[in-house]
Structure formats: C-alpha cells, structure tokens
Amino acid sequence: MQKSAWIATAMAAVSTALLLAPIPSRGQSADDAKKARGKAAKAKRIAENFRQNARTLTIFDRQGKVVTILGERGMFNVPFFSPDGSHIVYRAWHPRDTALANYRELLNQRLVRPNRMEIWIMDADGSNQHQITNLGGANFAPYYTPDGKRIIFSSNYKNPRSRNFDLYLVNLDGTGLEQVTTHPEFDGFPMFSPDGKQLVWAANRSGASVGELNIYIADWTP
Numbered sequence: 570m571q572k573s574a575w576i577a578t579a580m581a582a583v584s585t586a587l588l589l590a591p592i593p594s595r596g597q598s599a600d601d602a603k604k605a606r607g608k609a610a611k612a613k614r615i616a617e618n619f620r621q622n623a624r625t626l627t628i629f630d631r632q633g634k635v636v637t638i639l640g641e642r643g644m645f646n647v648p649f650f651s652p653d654g655s656h657i658v659y660r661a662w663h664p665r666d667t668a669l670a671n672y673r674e675l676l677n678q679r680l681v682r683p684n685r686m687e688i689w690i691m692d693a694d695g696s697n698q699h700q701i702t703n704l705g706g707a708n709f710a711p712y713y714t715p716d717g718k719r720i721i722f723s724s725n726y727k728n729p730r731s732r733n734f735d736l737y738l739v740n741l742d743g744t745g746l747e748q749v750t751t752h753p754e755f756d757g758f759p760m761f762s763p764d765g766k767q768l769v770w771a772a773n774r775s776g777a778s779v780g781e782l783n784i785y786i787a788d789w790t791p
Contacts, residue, residue, distance in 0.1 A: 626659065626695070639695030646686070647710055652717040655693055660709045660722075661700075662686045688722055690741060701743040705729060710758045714738070715765025716791065721749065723757035723770075732779070736770060755782070761789065 626648050628636040639657070648659035662685065688711045691698040701720070702708050706729035711722040718741065725734045734757050736749040750756045755773040762769065768789045771782040 626657065626691075637695070639691065649712055650693065651713050652715065656690055657693060658688065658690050658711045658713060658720055660686045660711060661689045688720060688739070690720075701741065702739060702746075703743070704746075707734070712760050714791070715761050715789075719745075721759045721761075721768075723759065732773070765789065 626639040628639065630636055646660050648657050650657055685705055686708060687700050687704065688702040688708050689698060689700050702722075702724075704724060704726035706724055706726035708722055708724040708726065711720045713719075714721060719738050720741065721736060721738050723734045724737055725731055727733070727735075732755050733753055734755045735751060736756050736759050738747040738749055739745060749759075750772075752772065752774055754776070755771075757771055759768060759770040761767070766789055767786055769784060769786050772785050773779070773782055774785070775783055
C-alpha cells in the first residue's frame with residue numbers, strides 16, 4: 570500500500586436503529602401516554618444523534634472518495650500510518666452497556682465527557698485491532714517513531730485530573746513504557762521530522778495563559 574495515497578480520519582459513520590413508540594395499554598391515562606410518547610421520541614433523537622456522530626476510522630483517496638471503513642464504532646482520534654504503511658496507530662474508546670447509553674445521551678445534548686481513551690494499533694486493512702496501553706487518564710496523539718518500532722504519545726496518567734501531560738514512548742506490544750518529558754505543564758502532539766532527526770511538539774511551557782500552546786523542536790537520538 571502506498572501510504573501517501575491514503576488518508577485516515579475519524580468520521581461519522583452510519584448506524585441504524587428502529588425505535589417503536591409504546592402503545593398505551595387499557596387504563597393508561599392520557600398524561601401517561603403522552604409521557605411515553607415523549608420518552609420514545611427522545612430515545613429516537615438520541616439514536617439519530619448517535620448515528621450521525623458515532624465514529625469509525627475511514628480511508629479516503631486523495632480525491633475524497635471513501636475507500637473503506639475500518640474498525641468498530643466508537644470514539645477515535647488522530648490516526649497515523651506506520652512508516653511502512655502497514656499499520657495504523659490511534660487512540661480510542663469503545664463504550665459498552667451503561668457507558669454506551671451515557672455516551673448517546675451526551676451526544677444528544679451535543680456534549681462529550683472526557684473518557685479513558687487508550688492507544689490502539691490495527692493493521693492497515695482494519696484487522697487485528699488491539700489495545701497497547703492500559704494506563705488510565707487521557708492518552709492521545711500517538712505517532713510512530715522513525716524506525717516504526719515504538720509509539721510516542723501524550724498522557725496525564727500519573728495525575729489524571731491535572732493538566733500535566735508528558736510525552737511517553739512505548740513498544741508496539743505495550744511494554745517498555747518510557748517517559749520523555751518531565752515539565753509540569755502540558756506537552757502533547759508529538760511528531761518527527763521526515764528525516765527522523767528532530768521531534769516537534771506543542772507545549773504550554775512559556776504560555777502567558779493556561780490555553781496558550783507554542784511549538785517546540787528538539788534533536789532526536791533513538
């Protein structure tokens with residue numbers, strides 16, 4: 570696969586749902602029937618919102634045509650191909666049961682609650698999806714090292730309620746976690762230069778305000 574010929578992105582995917590309004594039983598008051606219809610209508614709105622917002626990883630060609638849809642539905646972010654184009658790294662959360670119901674309810678309100686999102690890898694054809702971190706907190710912005718043997722990403726797992734995100738390295742099988750940065754503020758969105766000799770990332774180290782991020786570059790020695 571020519572990695573330059575494809576673009577991976579998280580997008581809304583189509584799902585279907587059939588929701589039937591309950592039929593009032595004998596003895597049911599008009600108010601109860603009205604409430605039942607209201608609840609059914611709300612459930613339908615939630616399902617429709619989820620249909621429009623539930624995400625999958627989708628491969629496009631350069632003309633914007635959908636080539637294929639990869640993986641199961643869930644929350645996906647920042648997918649990147651490995652240097653040889655054979656794998657995709659991404660962060661994801663796949664809600665189930667009560668968590669899925671809560672997720673749909675929030676989507677209906679145009680809200681998303683921060684969740685425990687971990688780093689995942691899949692083959693470029695969508696097969697062999699597997700989670701490689703289980704740290705807790707927020708783990709995001711994964712990117713392959715130039716040799717394709719490790720993943721660099723940002724995480725606040727040591728203090729999940731803080732803004733103290735640092736950069737970490739991990740092997741493709743989830744072993745060998747190594748901390749790269751140690752600044753008490755935000756470090757995130759790491760990427761390597763095309764020749765693999767420099768690392769670029771965004772940080773709040775010299776920001777005049779909490780939300781201000783600046784770009785940093787450092788020489789990279791594997």
